[in-house]
Amino acid sequence: MSDEALSARMAAQIATWQATGDRRSIFLSCYAMMTSNMFAGVTTGRFADRVWVDQLIHNFADYYFVALDAYEAQHPHLPEVWRLAYDMARQPETPVVQSLLLGVNAHINHDLVLVLADMLEPEWADLAQSKREERHRDYCEVNAVIAETTDRVQDEVVEPYARLMNLIDVVCGPLDEWCTAKLLRNWRADVWEQAIRIVENPDQTERQTLRQQADARALRRIELLRDSGDVGARVFGYPLRWLGRLRML
Numbered sequence: 001m002s003d004e005a006l007s008a009r010m011a012a013q014i015a016t017w018q019a020t021g022d023r024r025s026i027f028l029s030c031y032a033m034m035t036s037n038m039f040a041g042v043t044t045g046r047f048a049d050r051v052w053v054d055q056l057i058h059n060f061a062d063y064y065f066v067a068l069d070a071y072e073a074q075h076p077h078l079p080e081v082w083r084l085a086y087d088m089a090r091q092p093e094t095p096v097v098q099s100l101l102l103g104v105n106a107h108i109n110h111d112l113v114l115v116l117a118d119m120l121e122p123e124w125a126d127l128a129q130s131k132r133e134e135r136h137r138d139y140c141e142v143n144a145v146i147a148e149t150t151d152r153v154q155d156e157v158v159e160p161y162a163r164l165m166n167l168i169d170v171v172c173g174p175l176d177e178w179c180t181a182k183l184l185r186n187w188r189a190d191v192w193e194q195a196i197r198i199v200e201n202p203d204q205t206e207r208q209t210l211r212q213q214a215d216a217r218a219l220r221r222i223e224l225l226r227d228s229g230d231v232g233a234r235v236f237g238y239p240l241r242w243l244g245r246l247r248m249l
Helices: 003-020 025-043 050-072 080-089 096-120 129-161 165-172 175-200 204-237 240-245
Strands: none
Touching: 003 025, 003 050, 025 050, 025 080, 025 096, 025 129, 050 080, 050 096, 050 129, 080 096, 080 204, 096 175, 096 204, 129 175, 175 204
16 A cells, blocks of 8 residues: 555545544544654655655554454454454543543554564564664654654644643643653553564564563553543653552553
8 A cells, every 4th residue: 555545544534433423533633643744754764764664654554454444343353452442432421632542552552562573573683783773763763753743633633622622731831742752752662672572582472472462561551541531641641660650550
C-alpha cells in the first residue's frame, strides 16, 4: 500500500466513524495526524534510513487495521487489549482523553513491540553496531515528531470533543502536552527494550512467550486508564517506575 493509499484509508475510516458518532475516531484521527507527519519527515530526510522508517510506518499501520478487521469480525484471536480498547472507546461515557489513550496504549504497548521484533529479528545478528545505533536513533526521532504533533492533536482532535479542555489549558498551562510527550517517550523506550529482548533471545519458545507478554503489559495499563477518568489519565505522564512503585502498572 502506498503512502497515499494508507492516508486515504485512515481518512475514510475516520469519516465513517464521525458520521455515526463512533468515538473510535478519536484515536484514529490522532494516529492519522502522526502518520502524516511521519511521511513528511521521511520525505524531508529527517531519518537516517528512510526506507526502513517508511516500512516501519506501514507495518505499524498494518497491525492496526488487522486488529480493527478482527474486532469487526469478532475474531476469537483478537488481542484482548484491542478488544477492551474498542469496547470502551465506543461507550459515550468514556472520557475523551481516556478514549485517545486506550488506542495509544494498545497500538504502542502491544502492536509496536511486535512490529519492531518482526522487523529487527531477521537482520539484528548481522547488523553492525553502528547500524543498530542508527536504527535506535531513527526510532527515537519519532518521539520528536510525536511531541511536535501533540498541540495539533489537542486543538483539532480532543478540543471538538471536549470544549472544557480550554479551561484545563488555562489552569495547567502546558501540563497536558508535557505529560503526553513524556508518556509516549516512556512507553516507546519500554517498547524498544522489550523488542530487543525478544530479538536477542536464542530460544524460540521464550521469544514467543515474550511476544505474548506484550498483551498482558498493555492490559495492566488499561486497568489504570479505566479507573482514572479524564483528568486522572494524565498520571501516565510520570515515569513508569513511579507508577510501578504505586502498583498502578
